Amino acid sequence: MKKILILSLLFSVLLNSCIAPKAAREKRNLINGNWQLTNVSFEGKPGSFKSILFNDALDICFEGSNWFFRENNSTGSYTITQSTLCNGGERFIRWSVVENDYGTSQLQFKAIDEKKKDISGGYGYRLDIDALTASNMKLKSNVMANGEQVAVVYEFTKQ
Known part of the structure; x- marks a missing residue:
């Protein structure tokens, strides 16, 4: 009986450690689907x-x-239109929603190939989720420009 109790306790702890926090799961559900990046500003x-x-x-x-963004396997893609300034085409990503040490939700992603293999050498990106509804998403990332902090703002509309 004691072994069963200990095993069930260990299983419970292990299961809870593998599950994303509720807030992150809710944001993943909202992000799931097709979006258009309508505006990039600073x-x-x-x-x-x-x-x-x-x-x-x-x-x-x-x-x-x-x-x-495909929630069930954490993969997705973005497609850039070909132009004289832009090398168009589809880029594949693996993504997730994480909570940082400050309690802020972030969308993180890294580049993968068509076979879902990492092509970024483990390097990826984290964008703060500034606003998220069923129809709009606003992400921000802080960068340095001439020694001063600038926020890059990404505004999306759900398709």
Whole structure:
């Protein structure tokens, strides 16, 4: 009887440690699906910026890009339209929602290939979830520009 009690207690602790916090699960459910990145802007410092985002393309290339998040296996993709400034095409990602040490929810993702293999060397990105509803999502990431902090703001609309 004592062994059963100990085993069930250990199993319970193990199971709870593998489950994402409730807030993160709720955000994953909301993020699941198709989104369009409608606007990329910069906050915190006046002026005009030109930036390469996610080590991939210019910020202007991401405006109008389509993003897909599949909750059940944590994969997805984003597609950039081909233009003279932008190398178009689909990029595959593995994503999740995490709570950082400050209690802020973040969307994290890294690049993968078509076969779901890591191509980023373990390197990825974390964006603060500033606002999230069933139809809109606003993400932010802080970067340094000329020694000052600037927030890159990503505004999405659910499709």
